[in-house]
Amino acid sequence: MIVRRNEAGETLDTVRIDNDPVALSAEVAKAGPQPEVILEATYGWYWAADVLEELGAHIHLAHPLGNNWGQRRVKNDERDATDLVDLLRLGRLAESWIAPPPLRELRELLRYRHKLVHLRGGLKAQVHSVLAKEGVAVPMSDLFGVGGRRLLHEAPLAHAYRVRVESLLDMIETCDRQIAMIEKELAPAFAGDLGYQAVMGIPGVGPVLAAIFVAEIGDVSRFTSARHLCSWAGLTPTHRESDEKVRRGHITKQGSRLVRWAAVEAVARQRGATPVQVHHHRVAERRGNRVGRVAAARKLLILVYYGLRDGEIRCLAETG
Secondary structure, three states, rough: OEEEEOOOHHHHHHOOOOOOOOHHHHHHHHOEEEEEEEEEEEOHHHHHHHHHHHOEEEEEEEEEOOOOOOOOOOOOOHHHHHHHHHHHHOOOOOEEEEOOOHHHHHHHHHHHHHHHHHHHHHHHHHHHHHHHHOOOOOOOOOOHHHHHHHHHHOOOOHHHHHHHHHHHHHHHHHHHHHHHEEEEHHHHOOOHHHHHHHOOOOOOOHHHHHHHHHHHHHHHOOOOHHHHHHHHHHOOOOEEEEEEEEEEEEEEEOHHHHHHHHHHHHOOOOOOOOOHHHHHHHHHHHOHHHHHHHHHHHHHHHHHHHHHOOOOHHHHHHHO
């Protein structure tokens, strides 16, 4: 749905087109050279942003959660498009950052790897479940290591359970191959990246988590401070203020879920009395372990910000 309006807010044209680059180009051309175009960040917006950029349009990617539609009685695509234009005219449009195509490709690989790892974890859990049904004890910590594979091969399983375990093992091996292939594709993208190397110096952050921080955050200069990065990642509490009453609730959880996961995962992997771990325990003693873990994740993300911005994390260098 395309709604075209002038500076006075008068509707000039309203048209619905198929998701077709040629049709989009023809409609945008009616607005003249270098038009201001608002694109909602919904399912499959990448191709439309690329087409608009080739046409020389000034693209505003509307944030789907940042623009409140209110409680109006009628909500449809035409009203949505009209309201987005008016929000831009009033200077109140909440916008998302448009990552360049190379960075979007890098994110695609990292997100796919994350999904494959999650899928592999589910497959491994199913193998444990099958063994539990047959009463097979698993004495080793890694069922899929050398000793665990021997146990799986020699375990006395009924035919149906044996078939399922072999099928699951085949799928786990397929996931292993695909994950290795993607990691091979990702490796050259971070070679020589100072921000990546700096983030790798944070305790608990390995190559995969560092890659997630670099790719998902992108151009860190778009954040004016580490606090803004934490807010974007959804690791800051909600703030509700009216008159003299202020209420702070749970973290917003808006922004990149993968960045939040990576920050919490890095906290869980820390060993020893690191600054982040000390902060974790100090907050956990007062507020509980869950709140302490989130607070530590926010502190770790602050270190990530300075690592990406400066190419080094001076506080870690001083303590090291």
